[in-house]
Amino acid sequence: GAGVSQSPSNKVTEKGKDVELRCDPISGHTALYWYRQRLGQGLEFLIYFQGNSAPDKSGLPSDRFSAERTGESVSTLTIQRTQQEDSAVYLCASSLDFEVGGYTFGSGTRLTVV
Amino acid sequence: SQQGEEDPQALSIQEGENATMNCSYKTSINNLQWYRQNSGRGLVHLILIRSNEREKHSGRLRVTLDTSKKSSSLLITASRAADTASYFCVSSGSARQLTFGSGTQLTVLP
Numbered sequence: 001g002a003g004v005s006q007s008p009s010n011k012v013t014e015k016g017k018d019v020e021l022r023c024d025p026i027s028g029h030t031a032l033y034w035y036r037q038r039l040g041q042g043l044e045f046l047i048y049f050q051g052n053s054a055p056d057k058s059g060l061p062s063d064r065f066s067a068e069r070t071g072e073s074v075s076t077l078t079i080q081r082t083q084q085e086d087s088a089v090y091l092c093a094s095s096l097d098f099e100v101g102g103y104t105f106g107s108g109t110r111l112t113v114v
Numbered sequence: 115s116q117q118g119e120e121d122p123q124a125l126s127i128q129e130g131e132n133a134t135m136n137c138s139y140k141t142s143i144n145n146l147q148w149y150r151q152n153s154g155r156g157l158v159h160l161i162l163i164r165s166n167e168r169e170k171h172s173g174r175l176r177v178t179l180d181t182s183k184k185s186s187s188l189l190i191t192a193s194r195a196a197d198t199a200s201y202f203c204v205s206s207g208s209a210r211q212l213t214f215g216s217g218t219q220l221t222v223l224p
Contacts, residue, residue: 035214041216042202042214042215042216042217043157043202043214044214045213045214091156091157093157103147103159103204104159105149105156105157105158105159106156107156108156
């Protein structure tokens, strides 16, 4: 597609439930990143994919968080047993490659855990 | 923490004035990028400067990079009310990880 697409745009879930967030990067972009932005704070790196491998998972805050990517296409971020502190905007970005140009960000998924 | 620092955290100026924001980072980088984020919206890429460059211009934007001090500055000339947003610097190092600064909230008063 023309841009990075994320779905859903908004998600309200009950504490303890699992959620799955989806990111469709720009076609041909090999690098894909997930970030989290809590209210009033800067962006927090979660995980990075090069193709379908994730060389850097250091940002995942706990083992309740996991992510997958199919080839150089769609990625899903799964949060199990959600907690209120998981409430944030989850942003996905992609680029041709890490070394090339800027990154295109999706508009994010606003997750609210009640 | 790998997070960079932006200075100032908040800046308020009159339309037509210049706005200067600074950013510091902690590790060696391949490039540094500046992004803008309007309230409630996504990030927009503004400009990228490579580690072997010292200054770069794009329209009303001027970015400088001092790798010896691990710092960068973003200058917006002749500011407009529409420039009101949060501005983030993003450093990219060999670890293939983007490190975001905490952002500068710029308010341009009409």
